[in-house]
Amino acid sequence: ADLDPPPHFTDGMYVAAPFIPDTATAAARQFLDDYAAIYREDPIWSAIYAYDSALAIAEALRRLPSVDLGDVPGLRNAVREQLAAMNTPARAVSSLMGPLYFDAEGDVIRPVYIARAKNGHVTPATRQLQFVQDPEQISALRAQGENIIDLGDSLLQIVQVVYTGLHWNKLYAIDGKTRTFAVDVDVWFRYSGALDIENIVFPDAVTPIRLAKPSVTRDLFGEHYRAFRVQGTFHYITTHRNLIDGNEDFTLQFHHAHLDHNRLVFVTDSQNMGLSEGHRGWGQILRAEQVLVADSGWVIKDGTVYQEIHNRSTLGDPLFRRIALPYSHFYARIQGHQAEVSLQRQLARILPDQFSGSWFTFFSILFFVSWTPWLQRRVPVSMVLLRLLASACLLYLLEYLFNSLYAERLELYQLELMLLFFKSLWWLLPALCVVALLPPLVWRPIERQTHYPVPNVARTFVNLVVFGIAGVCILAFVFDRPLTTIWAASGLLTLILGIALQNLILDAFSGLVLNLERPFTLSQWIGIATRWYGRQFGRVEELNWRTTRIWTRDNNLVVIPNSVISNAVITNYSRPTYSSRMEIPVVLEFSVPVERAQQVLENSVRQAVATGSLLGDQPIRVVVDTLESYGVRYKIQVYHHPERVSPEMVKTAVNRAIMAGL
Template sequence: MPRKTLFVAVFAAMFVLVVALLLWRFSASLAGLSSRQVSLEAEPIRIAVANAFSGPNAPSGIAMLRGAQLLADKINAEGGIHGHPLVLQPFDDRRNAEQAEKVAEQIGTSKDIVAVIGHGSSTASRAAGNLYRLYKVPAVTPTSTNPNVTLFNPWYFRVIFNDDLQANILAHYIRSVLNDSSIAVVHLEDLYATTLNRTFTLTADAIGLRIRHQIALPSQPSPEDIETAATLLAADGKTQAILLILRPPQAKPLVQALRKRGVKAQLLGTDSLALAGFAAEQDEAPMADLDPPPHFTDGMYIAAPFIPDTATAAARQFLDDYAAIYREDPIWSAIYAYDSALAIAEALRRLPSVDLDDVPGLRNAVREQLAVMNTPARAVSSLMGPLYFDAEGDAIRPIYIARAKDGHITPATRQLRLVKDPELISTLRAQGENIIDLGNSLLQIVQVVYTGIHLNKLHAIDEKARTFQADFDLWFRFSGELDTENIVFPNAVTLLRLAKPLVARELLGEQYRAFRVQGTFRYTTTHRNLIDGNEDFMIQFRHAHLDHSRLVFVTDSRNMGLSEGRSGWGRILRAEQVLAADSGWVIRDATVYQEIHNRSTLGDPLFPMIALPYSYFYANIQGHHGEVSLQRQLARFLPDRFSWPWFLFFGALFLITWTPWLQHRYPVPMALVRLVASACLLYLLENLFNALYAERLELYQLELMLLFFKSLWWLLPALFVVALLPPLVWRPIERRTRYPVPNVARTFVNLVVFGVAGVCILAFVFERPLTTILAASGLLTLILGIALQNLILDAFSGLVLNLEQPFALSQWIGIATRWHGRQFGRVEELNWRTTRLWTRDNNLVVIPNSIISNAAITNYSRPTYPSRMEIPVVLEFSVPVERAQQVLEESARQAVMTGAVLGEQPIRAVVDTLESYGVRYKIQVYHHPEIVSPEVVKTAVNRAVMTRLQTEGLKVAVPLEPLVIRRRTD
């Protein structure tokens, strides 16, 4: 069976190819396809996570553990570190110094714990740090800000800023940005608040910031304590700002009390008030005419370790992953825990190998790797940007000054940053702006520009040139001045600059500019996008001259309607139908974010370095081909990676369907199962190729490979149809007509099916216009028609014969042609070019269909058997008609004895016509053409007639010769 041979050959080739590829892959690397399984079976690398997992501080500890676990899951999914999975082991310190020491003792004496992520509080970290130094265990804290945690302890590192830096930034911000000269400080009597207050007081004295009040509250202040502090602050009308070094439970009643008393002083808070939910709380006793009630934190400045609007692309992805997995928004400690785990994982990854039999040696090697992460060149790219440590083990991280508004914290329009790079000092002074020189400190004012985008239309997507056209509105909110004409779009096809703004206004010291932008932009694809059928249509811009130290773009989430998260932008764009429904694309997701990238200084002598970081604003719309294909449907049920169990399962299922008993008893179900198994095998095979070669190939090579597989996915439905035609179409027709379907009909239909598949491949895979395909096919048809006109005439004649069906296979016919005489035989085959007859002479006669279509055809098998034959005989006029009929009929009955004539059928002799020389009679007899040929019948009847006529003395009439008159010549 040809189809069976084809399918078996295809499967065998696929199986051999898969085995060969896997053997090659395994010989090239032990990781290969099974790297994930190898890593999961290897001995794990254990990392301790120490924080409060019980009691009132448990939510923060759980969030920290979850953040670190997201990194561990990602690393393990990629094969682990040096083939070993990363396993996190939590330890509950309850944020208690005594309990933290017990936890540190357990970790230090452990035989398999390599490093520590923790602790969550400075008190616990300082208590445990001495033991980590004793047992030589490297530790990285995500949230402990007390400077003494890392001071004189080479085994402790910190990924967050310390309290000294925070206090300095706050003092300078109040004095130099807010231009306030007097302040009151309210703080708790604990280690965190005491340390911050001490540094803040020293800095305030140094910069001329007068502290009018120092109010200390117990760790659990009573309502009377709150009221006393609020009354004291409200009575002093000269205090311009109030700094709260409190935690949310103590800060909330005090802020509410100050609001009720109408205190006009600017309120500020430290990083302890940046926890999620504090800024979103509403006043418990709102005014009756306000609905909804206002947020009591509105207008507060808060020092924040993280603000969602400043998130990088990596941080944005983390926020989405965390919310999707744990069904809640993360607090900032989870982000810093992820970075802590990342620092340890990177230290392990940079080692030549991991020897878990020598844990002390491994601990020391990890500490050394962390210590050498001390410059931007040796930094690890983390959620909060480049991560590296100074000599004390503290990360060089920014402190954001946030502003609370409508329950959200957003970046203040001006930020303060310490100038860490001494090479930049002379350059910044030469430029003469944004620099605050306060003796032993250099601070730089950074302008924050709130940026929003409203996409009106995205169209004209050119997949060949990889360009698209966009029509959008762009707006900026900022303080001070911003030369918007120097904002450039790096991926614009032609130079695109912002023209005169549509709207320009100033309100309460804040500038607003809105622009309408239309242009063509380039987009770049990736290996993953090519495989998944996605593309990222990105609009990006930056300032041409102001680097990240002077300008930062942040997303105006609130005015874009993204207060609940930037991931909702895709839903907004879909609702507004930014992409037309007939474009062939659908919006899968859309995000807006800012990113920091280095850009060359182009050898400018003003800059001692070769590159500077710039703030880039991105609006990314992820489009997906809106096609419905069998491949996409299988992706919903099958794994997106090659799987040996699935491959073997479908391979066995494919072979089982060829079992003769099953094929005979269940032909249609077996055909369907076989085709489904073939599709699944092709899907898994494509995943195998993607896993092995996607990252190894150049993009154009990957495109060619994907085009090949796309063509196969279009050919597969054609194979489905061709394979289902016999059980669903041809066999029912044969059962109904009791004749086999000619090969020409089968071949013609199969060619039509594959022709349609070929046209679809050209149109949808190679993206050739249908008009071009039709024009090319028309020209090709004309050329072939001239060269192959006889073959084409035979083919169409065969098609006409199949449609009219003057005869069918196994029927007996006679064909009388003008030039080739008469042929009689049984129809053996009717193909696309010829008809084959089996004659009584045991010969096979092949006749072109074009000759048959012009011939006289006698079908001896229709309408029913037997077939009547008329044999002419001419007798003289002297023979009476009754006598002639009697003799002829009796003669024909004698032929019955020979078996040539059927005796059960009537035999008659009738008068046909009168000739000039006699009377023409027709002897009507019946015979079975499958048993006796017409020549045999004629022979038997004529022999019997001649014998009887001779006996009766009757003569056959002979035509008269024409009279010839001769002229005499003499």
């Protein structure tokens, strides 16, 4: 709280205050934040008391066995009786100011804080006075060395107030399996009188933490200051709501092992924590200081610091009449949010945060419309995208419906399994969309270009690759498996499959290259000269992704792997035209003049044109090739149509004509 007069007029003054923000519980602090956000002004203490009064009346109505709205006087009496029955801590109402109940005189049991003015702010004094409600506690308090002030008709007990602050240096090593996190924080205490700090315990610590040696010690003007560096691993408790929303509360809490709330109260040192400067929340401060490690996969959503009162069992100690005593607990909480990019998160910003039957019907209609055959033929890509949108929205609504109806009924581990199932579906949905987009965007354009259907083996292989990538993403981002381990395992599996299927893979890639380069097409006559398989001549009957089929003049169908063809010498007799030249060697004796030999050979070959074996519109040439020891080698160059006449038939016709001419 702030003071209107200048600080130099009020510093050092002690006043009674019904409420001080530094003593607020988590519920009260949330009320203050909500009030300021709604009404754009700081709340006054009477607003909290009015809210608690409404809570008490609402609880009284809830405890009534039946409510008759027609009998207003009777209803008032029944509510008053229920309020009067709230006379013990066991029958108290949980309010913003703590347990609310009444004494025998009908007065509410509320603490009246003693505040001290300092630098224009009102903060709790380091010593508070509290009425002793149970006279039977006096002997127990005096036995513990507590100071009791006797006012005649009432007794006062001195309560020690410990100003507590915390600076969060680092939050890291968040483990969702063991539900633990590691922290590095500085904690300080400012108080008057004696305080055995060594007995402050951290109940959530994995290994016990003992505040033995302070890092800083100060004793000034009757006040003591102790600062400690705390490093350790702590447990955190998740809830159904946190699992659904992808949030977790990383809470650091501590309390005194022996001093209950009637003797010690932790108060937030808001001013020295920077919480009283403007309206910047603690979450903003933590984000600005980058408390959360960047590669942790989490981001800070909010942060809060407060004190709460919790009952702890007295374990049958005969010194106490009660079975439980209230203890002051100090809490520093960071609410983290999983930093993941998902389609679900994007839809949550658009769709309502509740299940809507009208929305479900609308997206169901869109889903079925996307399967309309004539629409899929006209606009296939648009229909696939529409189906993805409708499926994602339906999945979002179904998941929300499941969480609303069944989440609270399941155990945490069961809910976690169901959420993992839904998260896996969110990764499979884009994979299904990619597989559905492959035919209109990839396979059909390839088929139009190559004039051949893409084999099912290639389609299945690519689909498996897409689903494999989705599976890797599910293992890494849903089940938190190390990505390096996954890639190493997948790399080893790929190596094994590559070795086992290397010939098939080589044939497939060679077929892809042949389809792109197109050295020959269907019905063309080609010759393939390989190192190991000799020469093959024939007409191309089929070219697929693994093999090429050639029909030979022997009326045989030769199937050649594409990997063999890619390394062979290919002669295309159908390009650039179907007129293909052949060279037929002939050796004549030296005694035959060259001019005479050329004329006789040319005239003889022209006789073969009449048989249809040679093309008459192409020139016939006879050239001297080389001189052999036994004569002169001539080459007869003729043209034929390879689709009509085979090279063997051309050779036969030419040789017959030469023999006849000679």
